[in-house]
Amino acid sequence: MRITTLFTTISKIGAVDGNSVKTSVENGYLTITGEEKKEVSPGSVFRSSFRRSFPLPANIVINKMVVAQEPGAIVLKFPKYKGDT
Numbered sequence: 001m002r003i004t005t006l007f008t009t010i011s012k013i014g015a016v017d018g019n020s021v022k023t024s025v026e027n028g029y030l031t032i033t034g035e036e037k038k039e040v041s042p043g044s045v046f047r048s049s050f051r052r053s054f055p056l057p058a059n060i061v062i063n064k065m066v067v068a069q070e071p072g073a074i075v076l077k078f079p080k081y082k083g084d085t
Contacts, residue, residue: 007060007078029053
């Protein structure tokens with residue numbers, strides 16, 4: 001099988017620090033989780049978390065995922081197989 005183009009997904013993460021964002025792939029699903037924590041006033045902390053899961057195409061190379069951060073978003077790229085998988 002030859003590897004050709006890329007499958008790319010962009011997920012908006014808002015003001016969440018990209019360092020707190022985690023990605024995983026299991027059973028054909030991509031899961032993105034993250035947490036935002038900031039002090040809003042002395043002794044008062046705001047916390048927010050998210051978790052999103054997406055099905056992935058069967059013709060991608062999962063172990064070659066590339067993760068990049070952009071302002072307010074996380075970009076994930078997977079090479080795709082050309083032909084039968």
